Amino acid sequence: MITHKLIFLIKETFTNLWQFRGRNLFSTFIICLSFLIVGIFLSLSNNFQHIAKQIQKNLAIVAFLEEDASEEKINSVRIRLENSPYIEEVRYISSQKAKDNFSGKFPELKDIVDNLEINPFPPSFEAAAKKNVLSYEETIHFIDEIENMPGVDEVQFNKDWLERVQAFSRLAKAVGFFLGGILVLASFFIISNVIKLNVVARKTEVEILRLTGGTNLFIRTPFLIEGIILGFLGSTLSLILLMVITKAFPLYLGTSLGALTELINFRYLTFPQCLAIVASGCFIGFMGSYSSLARFLNV
Amino acid sequence: MIEVYNLWKQYQRPNWALSGISMKIKRGDFCFITGPSGSGKTTLLKILYREILPTQGQILIDQRNILRIPNHKIYYLRRLMGIVFQDFRLLFHKKVFDNVAVALRILGIPKKEVRRKVFYSLRMVNLHNKMWEYPKHLSYGEQQRVAIARAVVNNPKIILADEPTGNLDTELAFEIMTLFKRINKKGTTVLICTHDRELIRHFGEKIYFLYRGRILRKESL
Numbered sequence: 001m002i003t004h005k006l007i008f009l010i011k012e013t014f015t016n017l018w019q020f021r022g023r024n025l026f027s028t029f030i031i032c033l034s035f036l037i038v039g040i041f042l043s044l045s046n047n048f049q050h051i052a053k054q055i056q057k058n059l060a061i062v063a064f065l066e067e068d069a070s071e072e073k074i075n076s077v078r079i080r081l082e083n084s085p086y087i088e089e090v091r092y093i094s095s096q097k098a099k100d101n102f103s104g105k106f107p108e109l110k111d112i113v114d115n116l117e118i119n120p121f122p123p124s125f126e127a128a129a130k131k132n133v134l135s136y137e138e139t140i141h142f143i144d145e146i147e148n149m150p151g152v153d154e155v156q157f158n159k160d161w162l163e164r165v166q167a168f169s170r171l172a173k174a175v176g177f178f179l180g181g182i183l184v185l186a187s188f189f190i191i192s193n194v195i196k197l198n199v200v201a202r203k204t205e206v207e208i209l210r211l212t213g214g215t216n217l218f219i220r221t222p223f224l225i226e227g228i229i230l231g232f233l234g235s236t237l238s239l240i241l242l243m244v245i246t247k248a249f250p251l252y253l254g255t256s257l258g259a260l261t262e263l264i265n266f267r268y269l270t271f272p273q274c275l276a277i278v279a280s281g282c283f284i285g286f287m288g289s290y291s292s293l294a295r296f297l298n299v
Numbered sequence: 300m301i302e303v304y305n306l307w308k309q310y311q312r313p314n315w316a317l318s319g320i321s322m323k324i325k326r327g328d329f330c331f332i333t334g335p336s337g338s339g340k341t342t343l344l345k346i347l348y349r350e351i352l353p354t355q356g357q358i359l360i361d362q363r364n365i366l367r368i369p370n371h372k373i374y375y376l377r378r379l380m381g382i383v384f385q386d387f388r389l390l391f392h393k394k395v396f397d398n399v400a401v402a403l404r405i406l407g408i409p410k411k412e413v414r415r416k417v418f419y420s421l422r423m424v425n426l427h428n429k430m431w432e433y434p435k436h437l438s439y440g441e442q443q444r445v446a447i448a449r450a451v452v453n454n455p456k457i458i459l460a461d462e463p464t465g466n467l468d469t470e471l472a473f474e475i476m477t478l479f480k481r482i483n484k485k486g487t488t489v490l491i492c493t494h495d496r497e498l499i500r501h502f503g504e505k506i507y508f509l510y511r512g513r514i515l516r517k518e519s520l
Contacts, residue, residue, distance in 0.1 A: 213378035
């Protein structure tokens with residue numbers, strides 16, 4: 001009995017979807033647009049996250065020592081770095097070695113450095129962090145600890161970049177959710193009104209169903225399924241379009257922007273993110289239908 | 300079968316659409332409610348199928364107080380009834396078969412059974428040969444017969460008809476009434492609202508005359 005009812009309801013749903021295909025297509029388009037905006041910003045955010053992870057993986061910590069740091073202080077810094085579970089390798093760079101390295105890298109400036117009365121390069125330790133060991137918080141904590149050790153003048157570390165990239169990632173996500181949220185809300189009202197129009201257009205049919213003994217659920221189900229299908233189609237379409245954008249954008253951008261290309265690139269959504277977008281689409285569709293039926297279809 | 304006690308209905312103050320209507324219709328009755336336009340015929344019918352609620356009064360259908368049925372259970376009451384309207388209320392984008400089958404499909408009846416019952420019902424109104432046509436290709440009389448087939452396909456205990464011949468000429472009106480009579484002979488209680496005196500004179504058995512929301516008189520022939 002239930003199977004027969006279900007088959008009938010599903011058939012009805014698809015007949016109705018086809019019957020009012022114009023306005024259904026319009027609402028699918030709006031849902032698609034809304035989720036595309038969310039998707040674009042999410043994928044931008046994903047890219048920033050990815051870059052942040054890359055930076056984190058290649059962390060290089062340079063601890064500059066005070067010029068008059070005693071042997072004892074230097075050794076204690078070395079021991080702290082070498083014994084740290086986060087550090088892969090530690091190298092001591094003396095002032096002379098630093099000067100030689102600089103001269104080697106920038107031969108045109110060698111004369112200037114040589115003519116200086118003093119060696120401006122302080123001794124330092126260069127430490128490479130172990131990959132995937134440090135979380136962002138742990139990294140910051142560790143750097144602060146080294147910086148506060150006696151004999152250490154300054155610690156340089158690409159943490160500023162890490163912070164900036166993470167901030168960009170958060171900003172992209174926030175903008176995406178804000179803009180997308182507004183559009184998703186708009187698409188909720190559009191679905192609600194489209195379903196309302198569909199109910200009006202099928203007023204006689206609804207009335208006949210009511211008067212022949214159709215239950216509320218029976219009358220409402222096709223409209224609810226319709227809303228879910230519109231939401232599903234819209235959100236799925238947005239994912240397909242997003243995939244096209246993520247593939248096509250790097251080709252369009254080329255390599256002229258150099259390192260910036262990497263920053264403003266898109267990284268496609270993760271599987272849970274895709275699932276969440278499709279589920280949200282279905283949910284918005286369902287709620288849009290439900291709200292319009294609750295107010296409009298007084299069975 | 301249908302018992303109405305002291306029924307009052309007011310849409311807007313100070314006018315009363317119905318003023319203290321009481322009536323009893325027995326199982327298998329063939330009953331007319333007549334009166335001029337605005338006398339409250341349609342209001343009474345709408346209350347009987349619980350489209351609207353009365354301001355005051357009680358109604359028992361099949362020993363059950365229908366005013367106490369909660370809204371979400373109203374379909375139980377409507378499955379006891381077949382309702383026919385003056386404007387037929389057919390779905391013009393669906394075939395005759397689907398128009399009649401809708402009353403069975405809401406019950407989840409298997410396809411084979413639906414076909415059998417729809418065919419039987421359409422044969423009764425002599426439209427079984429037009430089962431796969433669209434209603435717009437049928438005459439008014441035929442469209443009303445489709446509406447009647449839809450009303451009886453579920454074997455309802457009661458048929459309520461609101462001006463079922465209002466859009467038809469005299470000859471077709473007689474044809475439709477004959478059909479109602481045949482349905483009634485099978486045991487279905489039939490309650491028809493009409494202001495067509497000719498039909499009442501010819502087919503009337505039990506007649507209620509309504510005027511300004513009151514029963515003016517009752518005749519049993």
